[in-house]
Amino acid sequence: MLLLLLAPDAADYVHKLWEKLLDPIGIAGVVGQLIFAGRMVVQWWVSEKRGKSVVPKVFWHMSLWGSFLTLIYGFGKTEPLVIMGQLPGVVVYARNLVLLSRQKAVESASVD
16 A cells, blocks of 8 residues: 555556566466465474474475466566576475485485
């Protein structure tokens, strides 16, 4: 409401903003950001539950998929800053998942 009082064309701005967010690419970006932000809540919750700082595997999955969806948004909207910000993360998050899988395989082999 305050925005509408401060800028005469604020209603038009808000309308355009919603239009951009509610197209298929915008929805991918919003979902990606929600997943990406949610990973921190999950990490905090797991750490509190265990009483120490923990980065659970689901954190890396949420990082990867949230970043990937946000990257789709960046390409779809031709946003170079979003692309530059998300592209390296996708590689790092995927690599962490590979390393975790390898670690689990080694631990399983040593138990057998």
